[in-house]
Amino acid sequence: KAGVTQTPRYLIKTRGQQVTLSCSPISGHRSVSWYQQTPGQGLQFLFEYFSETQRNKGNFPGRFSGRQFSNSRSEMNVSTLELGDSALYLCASSLAPGTSLGELFFGEGSRLTVL
Amino acid sequence: GQQLNQSPQSMFIQEGEDVSMNCTSSSIFNTWLWYKQDPGEGPVLLIALYKAGELTSNGRLTAQFGITRKDSFLNISASIPSDVGIYFCAGPTGGTSYGKLTFGQGTILTVHP
Numbered sequence: 001k002a003g004v005t006q007t008p009r010y011l012i013k014t015r016g017q018q019v020t021l022s023c024s025p026i027s028g029h030r031s032v033s034w035y036q037q038t039p040g041q042g043l044q045f046l047f048e049y050f051s052e053t054q055r056n057k058g059n060f061p062g063r064f065s066g067r068q069f070s071n072s073r074s075e076m077n078v079s080t081l082e083l084g085d086s087a088l089y090l091c092a093s094s095l096a097p098g099t100s101l102g103e104l105f106f107g108e109g110s111r112l113t114v115l
Numbered sequence: 116g117q118q119l120n121q122s123p124q125s126m127f128i129q130e131g132e133d134v135s136m137n138c139t140s141s142s143i144f145n146t147w148l149w150y151k152q153d154p155g156e157g158p159v160l161l162i163a164l165y166k167a168g169e170l171t172s173n174g175r176l177t178a179q180f181g182i183t184r185k186d187s188f189l190n191i192s193a194s195i196p197s198d199v200g201i202y203f204c205a206g207p208t209g210g211t212s213y214g215k216l217t218f219g220q221g222t223i224l225t226v227h228p
Contacts, residue, residue: 031214032214033216042219042220043203044218045209045215045217048209055215056209056215090157092157092214094214103160103213104158104160104214106157106159107157108156108157
């Protein structure tokens with residue numbers, strides 16, 4: 001059973017640019033969550049999607065957005081990149097809200113460096 | 116918002132030693148989760164706790180859900196080199212959904228052979 005797949009694994013952008021990160025959940029999983037991981041702030045929740053609807057949103061500025069497609073794949077976008085957006089962006093999937101009993105399956109992440 | 120405080124922040128131990136780490140919160144959590152993150156990987160769930168006072172084991176790992184629902188500990192017995200990594204406690208803060216988790220800042224474990 002394939003795990004959560006995130007692309008790209010590594011990318012370098014410059015300030016002011018935008019970036020789109022992609023996540024393919026485990027087959028059959030319909031819920032996708034995104035997290036930002038930095039040395040200073042740790043793991044912070046960005047969004048959660050289920051059935052193409054955003055269920056929860058973290059405390060991030062509007063430059064951070066996401067969406068989920070009908071096949072449960074998800075993308076997140078960061079516009080007008082800032083140096084502080086450099087981080088590991090992790091995607092996690094689960095069967096459906098309330099059914100996973102806390103088990104999120106994480107991908108390996110997309111490491112974004114903003115210069 | 117709800118915060119989880121983990122201690123210690125880091126540990127350096129010899130192979131074969133036992134390890135204990137804990138997590139506290141000022142708010143009540145109905146579920147406590149312990150994740151481990153290996154270098155270059157995403158976190159992996161180790162143990163999930165759902166009832167106050169619950170003690171759960173998974174191989175050499177044992178975790179307990181504090182009776183006040185504001186704390187939890189994780190013990191690792193007879194540590195081995197592959198136990199190296201970052202250990203996170205986490206709790207769901209998204210209502211009925213488990214997709215939104217609040218994580219502690221992590222305990223970095225180093226095991227010397």
